Amino acid sequence: MGQEVLAVALWVAVAFALVTVVLLVRQHGITNRLRARTTELEGVLHARVQEEAHLVTTRLPALAAAADHRQDEVPPPLHPSVAGAHQVVLELFAESMGQAKDRGEQSARTAVKSMMRAVQSLANEQQMAISTMQVEHDSPAVLAGLLNIDHMNSQLGRRAQATAVLCGSWPGQQRSASSLTDVVRGATSRIRDYLRVQVPAQAEMAVVSRAVEPIVLTVAELLDNGARHSPPNTSVEVNFQQAHNGLAIVIDDAGVGMNTDELRHAAELLSGQAGQDINRLGDPPQVGFAVIGLLAARYGFSVSVDTRSPYGGVRAVVFLPTALLTRVSTPAPHQAPVAQPAPRPTVVPYPSSPEPSVPAPAVSPEPAKSTEPERTAGGLPKRRRRESPVELAAQTAPLPIRPVGRTASGLGAWQRGTRSGRAVPPAAEGSTQE
Numbered sequence: 185m186g187q188e189v190l191a192v193a194l195w196v197a198v199a200f201a202l203v204t205v206v207l208l209v210r211q212h213g214i215t216n217r218l219r220a221r222t223t224e225l226e227g228v229l230h231a232r233v234q235e236e237a238h239l240v241t242t243r244l245p246a247l248a249a250a251a252d253h254r255q256d257e258v259p260p261p262l263h264p265s266v267a268g269a270h271q272v273v274l275e276l277f278a279e280s281m282g283q284a285k286d287r288g289e290q291s292a293r294t295a296v297k298s299m300m301r302a303v304q305s306l307a308n309e310q311q312m313a314i315s316t317m318q319v320e321h322d323s324p325a326v327l328a329g330l331l332n333i334d335h336m337n338s339q340l341g342r343r344a345q346a347t348a349v350l351c352g353s354w355p356g357q358q359r360s361a362s363s364l365t366d367v368v369r370g371a372t373s374r375i376r377d378y379l380r381v382q383v384p385a386q387a388e389m390a391v392v393s394r395a396v397e398p399i400v401l402t403v404a405e406l407l408d409n410g411a412r413h414s415p416p417n418t419s420v421e422v423n424f425q426q427a428h429n430g431l432a433i434v435i436d437d438a439g440v441g442m443n444t445d446e447l448r449h450a451a452e453l454l455s456g457q458a459g460q461d462i463n464r465l466g467d468p469p470q471v472g473f474a475v476i477g478l479l480a481a482r483y484g485f486s487v488s489v490d491t492r493s494p495y496g497g498v499r500a501v502v503f504l505p506t507a508l509l510t511r512v513s514t515p516a517p518h519q520a521p522v523a524q525p526a527p528r529p530t531v532v533p534y535p536s537s538p539e540p541s542v543p544a545p546a547v548s549p550e551p552a553k554s555t556e557p558e559r560t561a562g563g564l565p566k567r568r569r570r571e572s573p574v575e576l577a578a579q580t581a582p583l584p585i586r587p588v589g590r591t592a593s594g595l596g597a598w599q600r601g602t603r604s605g606r607a608v609p610p611a612a613e614g615s616t617q618e
Contacts, residue, residue, distance in 0.1 A: 228266060231262075231263040231265070231266045232263075232266050234262055234263065235261060235262055235263050235266050235267050235270065236270075238259075238261065238262050239261075239267075239270050239273065239274075242259055243258055243259055243261070243270075243274065244274070244277060246258045246259055247274060247277060247278055247281075248281060251278065251281055251282065251285065258274070293351040293352055294351075296347060296348075296351045297348055297351040297352060297353050300344045300345075300347045300348035300351065300353070301348060301353070303340070303344040304341060304344045304345060304348065304356065307337055307340050307341040307344060308341070310337050311334070311337055311338075311341070314330055314333055314334045314337060315334075317330055318330050318331075318334075335373070335378070338373055338374045339374060339375065339376060341374070342374040342375075342401065342404055345401060346401065346405065346471055346472070346475045347471060349401070349475050349478060349479065350471050350474055350475050350478065355397040355398055355401060355479075356397075358393065358394075358397070359393060359396040359397055360393050360396075361390045361391065361392055361393050361396065361510050361512055362390055362391055362396050362512070363386065363387055363388075363389070363390045363391075363512050364387040364389055364390065364391065364424055364431070364433065365383065365384065365385070365386050365387050367391055367396060367399055367400055367403065368381075368383050368384070368403060368422050368433070369383055370400045370404075371400045371401075371402075371403035371404035371407055372404075372407060374400075374404040374408075375404055375407050375408040375411060376408070376411070376412075377408075377411040377412075377416070377420075380411055380416075380418070380419045380420055381407055381411070381419070381420050381422065382419050382420065382421045382422060383422055384422055384423055384424055387424050388511060389424075389426075389431055389509050389510075389511060390509065390510050390511060390512040391504065391508060391509065391510070392507075392508055392509070392510050394483070395483050395485070395504075395508045398479040398482070398483050399483075399485070399502070399504070399508075401475070401479065402475075402476050402479055402480070402485075402487065402502060403422075403433060403435070403502060405472040405473075405475060405476055406435050406472075406476070406487070406500045406502070407420055407422075407435060408472070409472050409500075410435055410436075410437030410439060410497065410498065410500065411437070413437065413439035413440060413497070413498075414437045414438045414439035414440075414497055415438065415439075418437070418438040418439075418495070419438075420435065420436070420437045421435070421436045421437075421495075422434070422435055423436075427503070429505060429506055430503055430504050430505040430506050430508075430509065431503075431504050431509055432501050432502065432503045432504070433501070433502040433504070434499060434500075434501055435499070435500040435501075435502075436493035436494060436495060436497065436498075436499050437493060437495065437497040437498055438493070438495035438496060438497045439496075439497035439498060440497070441492060441496065441497055441498055442489070442498060447489070447490055450473050450489050450490075451488070451489075451490060453473035453474045453476075453477045454473055454476055454477045454480065454486075454487050454488065454489065455477055455481075456477040456478055456480055456481030456482075457477075473489075483508070484505060484507065484508065485502060485503060485504050485505060485508060486502075486503045487500065487501070487502050487503075488500070488501050488503075489501075
């Protein structure tokens with residue numbers, strides 16, 4: 185009996201030992217798995233902490249810099265396995281930042297546009313006041329000062345006009361169709377170094393009405409850029425080049441030129457694809473190429489500065505398609521104006537000094553004509569002035585741009601002569617010589 189009990193106890197002890205061993209082995213496996221899982225979770229948690237720090241300190245600032253075009257791309261995540269949710273954060277951040285940027289740019293453009301409109305209005309009023317004073321005064325010294333003020337006011341108006349166009353405004357002036365020479369002369373009058381610009385001779389082609397002011401502003405910005413970036417003793421040359429489907433205005437300067445990065449940036453601005461972001465124009469902002477790009481995209485012409493001029497500087501080419509060109513009728517250079525009959529005899533003031541005589545050109549014999557002179561409605565003989573070869577040649581040559589002093593002197597003399605003619609009493613009209 186005792187042996188049987190001992191045997192049962194022994195088997196119970198062996199079974200208990202086996203169960204204990206099994207439980208211990210199982211517990212060890214569970215412990216190892218839990219330890220591995222804990223280690224894995226600790227690694228994931230550490231990766232998430234690193235990724236969040238990388239998101240806050242590196243990726244989000246890089247995204248803001250990329251939106252402002254100060255950086256090309258956003259750095260990739262450190263641990264892509266735990267950065268899936270961060271992409272949503274980046275997208276929401278980029279969208280919010282884009283909306284805030286658009287609102288800020290729109291507010292800035294609206295404010296600048298409003299200020300530039302006020303400046304343009306004041307410049308126009310000042311222009312009217314200057315024009316009135318130029319009519320009232322005939323002193324060469326006063327007129328020279330007024331012409332200088334007029335020229336500075338034109339430059340001020342151009343700067344305000346360019347800034348307003350950059351902020352989304354229109355050029356603001358409507359002109360009739362003008363010849364290319366008049367367009368270039370109008371652009372030349374709006375820059376500081378206008379005496380250095382060589383304007384070509386009269387051209388037959390003209391610019392349509394709606395594109396005159398944009399092209400004048402474009403050429404003025406290019407001329408000003410060429411004059412400012414070239415030595416003061418050099419000139420800026422303008423030429424016209426006829427093409428199959430349009431015409432090109434070629435501007436050559438003798439400046440320092442542009443490097444590869446500057447050419448790439450200029451091409452981006454001139455293409456009109458850079459938009460109206462005034463924050464990308466530098467400090468201080470360089471608005472010239474940006475304004476030209478907007479006008480070119482809006483009116484259908486193109487501008488390029490990627491060619492070197494023969495003088496070592498930059499060659500700017502403004503290509504005008506056929507749709508922007510027309511022709512203007514110009515009087516023949518050798519055609520004399522047709523005299524209209526006067527309703528009553530008038531007094532013609534003689535000059536104070538005789539004009540220098542120019543030998544008349546040799547002409548071929550013609551059939552005899554009536555020697556009876558033409559007469560006015562009052563019966564007085566009508567004088568006809570013959571033009572010398574020098575004067576005929578001067579009619580076809582381009583008009584030179586004279587300095588302010590000579591212009592003021594001639595304008596003063598013309599105004600004094602006009603006032604003298606108007607001051608003739610009516611009673612003197614009947615005392616004309618037969």
